[in-house]
Amino acid sequence: EAGVAQSPRYKIIEKRQSVAFWCNPISGHATLYWYQQILGQGPKLLIQFQNNGVVDDSQLPKDRFSAERLKGVDSTLKIQPAKLEDSAVYLCASAFASGRSNEQFFGPGTRLTVL
């Protein structure tokens, strides 16, 4: 089966610019996650969707970050305006269902560099 798709793979922008990332989960997966992975750290959850509803966005910096999953399939994460500290890899993951033991499948990530 096709894995989690993300685009673009790399993005370089200047601070205060806007950027958007796209994720297409594995077909049939109801749960979708966006993670931020700063160099040298483990992934940190930004937002979790169950179908097209937000389950958890407690760690999403809502003053500059937004995400949507309008039709319950693919998702977009936006940063506006970007700051230097937003430089990181943004990982998208999906799971068939929510639940503690359900495996999350990760995409290859988008590496963002903010200059």
Added chain:
Amino acid sequence: AQSVTQLGSHVSVSEGALVLLRCNYSSSVPPYLFWYVQYPNQGLQLLLKYTSAATLVKGINGFEAEFKKSETSFHLTKPSAHMSDAAEYFCAVSQTDGNQFYFGTGTSLTVIP
């Protein structure tokens, strides 16, 4: 609150030697624990998971991990390292009322020929 601590941000082993990557967790309830591997420029791939069944969990690529409640540990081992095992390894614990994962800071494994 749940968290994981990975001791040793970098581990080097010789090819054919034992691999031991350490993970300790804190959790107010019985945890679900996971090990993921990340190869350069790729996403994370599940190696194995513990979900309150057998305490010794076998995963892919010859890896296994043992859940030790008394030590709050879930160390990852492989009897004989291969060059292809060189990667970043992350331990994670899942939250009790959902499936939000808390990841450790990762351990970079280098395999020396």
